[in-house]
Amino acid sequence: MHRCALFLTKRVWQLRPFEPFQSPNFSLYSISSFSLLILSTPSSHFLSPFLHSLSPSSSMAPGIEALQRSSNGGSVRPDSHLSDDGVSSKFKVTVVGSGNWGSVAAxxxxxxAARLSCFHDEVRMWVYEETLPTGEKxxxxxxxNNENVKYLPGIKLGxxxxxxxxxxxxxxxxxxxxxxTPHQFVEGICKRLVGKIRGDVEAISLIKGMEVKKEGPCMISSLISQELGINCCVLMGANIANEIAVEKFSEATVGYRENxxxxxxxxVQLFTTPYFVVTPVQDVEGVEMCGTLKNVVALAAGFVDGLEMGNNTKAAIMRIGxxxxxxxxxxLFSSVKDSTxxxxxxxxxxxxxxxGGRxxxxxxxxxxxxxxxxxxxxxxxMLQGQKLQGVSTAKEMYEVLNHRGWLELFPLFASVHEICTGHLSPSAIVEYSERKPNFSVIDGHAQ
Known part of the structure; x- marks a missing residue:
């Protein structure tokens, strides 16, 4: 029924502008029978971002409020959080990181957080302190100034x-x-946080990368979970931060584990806006691997652009990648779904x-x-303090593939690392096909 509710919600966006969700670029849409639509949906929790947004000014508010009360015994709103002692409390959010993407996430x-009553309105953002050329911190x-003047200049954060x-x-x-944060700093940050966080913490990683350990690759969400003993979801997507900052339409995917x-x-509720639409998928490893590995393919695409090989070649590289x-x-992860x-x-x-990425x-x-x-x-x-992820990820994947004897199965990924380290020239990105790899993936096994 959740999928049905999402389908209906998307459909109603097309009908009539709804004022509380207006933005410079996009509007959320509603219809006069929206309250009936909600009443026909068993789970009001799924639609709670819209319920809260409607209540301040909509003529449908009484019906919605009644739905909210009835869905939870007439007392606490359905998206309230109960602390260990049973007292209703709000979710309080901290963003660990303050670079370009971290600032946009904030x-x-x-x-x-300012609009929805289930969240504490104050959002903390941890900043790795730097001294600006002006001498100010x-x-x-x-x-x-309510603005990250170094990593997201010209944008008010809230x-x-x-x-x-x-x-x-x-x-x-x-x-x-x-x-x-850049993925190479996550383990050190987590070690600093051991014993310093609440027992009921939930985490989400927006970090695209992995750690390579002796026992094999470790995804960042798994690293966070292992170091801190907490659940960690992931959020990945076609998200160039500067475009989202100026509220151009974009989508993202939240990967979560079973149950x-x-x-x-x-x-989803915390991140979704009229210009940033988020969809949940039960496939943490698949979502995170997509976000991690695409940076390696982007390097290959960059080599093609730098050598002016043309759009046909670039499309081929993207397909092979x-x-x-x-x-x-x-x-690496048999649970990964093709649909992801x-x-x-x-x-x-x-x-x-x-x-268009860095x-x-x-x-x-x-x-x-x-x-x-x-x-x-x-x-x-070129990046004014921002960090590349692709080069380090290419190195880490090369180590994994080499250790498992899979280099010949993945010539594009192998070639990218060898180009980055100077062992091959950039033009080798299209010459790799001479290796003629013979492979297929059937039920997660190389043959």
């Missing part, structure tokens, strides 16, 4: 966003943690990253320079 979250400037340079202080009262649908819907992404994911690759986290994220941009510059300038040098020059 903006999305802040807009909903980045945190002080963010709190004074007056309820509080930048905090003290990691432990930033998370101490939160029961929803949003991790959005975690309720918390997944809470994350998607095939290898799917195969690697299913070989058709969500925003899959093919959509691959397309947008290969067309990995593609820097890889194109690398190829134009004939591989003579290192990625570290180009990253420092």
């Amino acid at each position: 903006k999305l979250i802040a807009s909903n 980045l945190t002080d400037v963010i709190n004074r 007056k309820n966003v509080i930048a905090d340079p003290d990691l432990e202080n930033a998370v101490k009262d939160a029961n929803m943690l949003v991790f959005v 975690m649908r309720e918390i997944a819907e809470k994350w 998607l095939r290898e992404m799917r195969m690697i994911s299913k070989l 690759f058709f969500e925003s986290c899959g093919v959509a994220d691959l397309i947008t990253t290969c067309l 990995n593609r941009k820097v890889a194109a510059a690398f190829a134009m320079n004939g591989g003579k300038r290192s990625f570290d040098e180009l990253e420092a020059e």
